[in-house]
Amino acid sequence: MVQDANGDSSDRTVLNRRNAIKSLGVTGVALTAGCIGDLNEDEEWPSRPVEIVSPWAAGGGADRTSRAVADAAENHTEVSWNVSNQTGGSGSVGMNAAANSEPNGQTIGCTAPEIALFEHLGIAELSPDDITPIMQYTEMPAALVVNKDAEYSTLDEWISYGESNELQMANSGNGSSWHMAAAGIADEAGVQVEHVSYDGAAPAMTAVANGEADCTAAGAAEVAPQVQDGNLQALGVAFEEQVDALPDTPTLQEQGLDIQIGSWLGHFAPAGIDDETKSAIVDVYESVYEDDQFAEFMNNNDFMRVQRGPDEFSSFLDEQYEYYGNLVEELDISG
Structure with missing residues (x-):
């Protein structure tokens, strides 16, 4: 079973020191742009439209929920809120763009477990130390799904097939959270897989629905529409209990994983x-x-609402950094 690690975080001392040096460099850049800062120092946030950067393709959970946040935020500010999709690098392109933007609050980034994975996998020099956490607003248990016409329609049949045949397993990018989920499930099941990367959960699910890949692991709420439409079959959910998004799908745990x-x-x-x-x-x-409006969107689309404010979110990110470091080592995954 994959479990959270509870060790200390002393191994991050070097990273913290590195980021302290990095912050000095950023300060130097800011000082050279003094006249720009002077023009805006009396403005209260938000002084102009706010952009949320979603680091994955349109249609996935990050994109859909970020748009719901943007829509609701316009009810509480006097400016427009927009979402841009900046994909690539398992989310590192979009997250780097937001993390390296002017620190004035006009650009907000969407993040996920990948922020705790990039450095462990050598994908990018980007970690929780490089951002200012604002709020976590949802969590998404992984669901294992296959094509509607697959020759395996149960978890046991999928495992039996995968023990003697290599499964093409789509994911939302090499080193992404859904890559980790897929690898963890495959490892626990003892099946043979080739991981195939896409620029988000939505294209990964589309690949399975179109028969380009055999299976994928993605958020239960993300896969639910295609399961309901009959394009995908859900074989199990990697959670402690059944979820509202897939009410007829048993957990992996109760099926032996x-x-x-x-x-x-x-x-x-x-x-x-x-x-x-x-x-x-x-x-x-x-x-x-x-x-x-936001609560209605989340409930209607079966996204679990989980709130962590800045301090709690920051502590959670530190825990995730250690957890995924251990998981990368345990599953021997490279970027």
């Missing part, structure tokens, strides 16, 4: 943002989380 794994989503600002602006953003996000 002792694993619970998935993903989560949250938003962040760049590192170095001032306390006043951060506080203003957090206030808006707290209003968004309680907003009837």
Whole structure:
């Protein structure tokens, strides 16, 4: 079973020191742009439209929930909120773009477990130390799905097939959280797989629905529409109990696979943002989380609502960094 690690985080000392040096470099750049800062120092956030960067393709959970956040945020601010999709590098392209943006709150990033994976896999020099956590707002248990016409329609049949045949397993990018979930499930099941990367959960699911890949692991809420439409079959959910998104799908655990794994989503600002602006953003996000429009979207689309504010989210990210470091080593995954 894949479990959270409880060791200390002393191995991050070098990373923290590196980021301290990095922050000095950013400060130097900011000082050279002094006149730009002077023009904006009296403006209260948000002074102009806010952009949320979703690091994966349109149609996936990060994209859909970020758009729901943007829509609700317009109820609590006097500016427009927009979402841009900047894909690639298992999410590192979009997250880097947001993390390296001007720390004025006008650009917000969407993040997921990948932020705790990039450095372990050598994908990017980007970790929880490089961002300002704002809020986690959902978690998504992984669901194992296959094509509607697959010759295996149960978990046992999938395992039997995979023991003697190599399965093409789509994921949302090499080193992504759904790659980790897929690898964890395959390892626990003892099946042979070739992992095939796409630019998000939505194209990975489409690949399975079109017969380009045999299976994928993605969020239960993400796969639910295609399961309901009959394009995909769900064989199990990697959670402690059945979920509302797939009410007729048993857990993997009750079918003999002792694993619970998935993903989560949250938003962040760049590192170095001032306390006043951060506080203003957090206030808006707290209003968004309680907003009837946002709650209705989450409930109607079976996204679990889980709220972690800045401090709790920051501690959670540190735990995730250690957890995924151990998981990468355990499953021998490389970027």
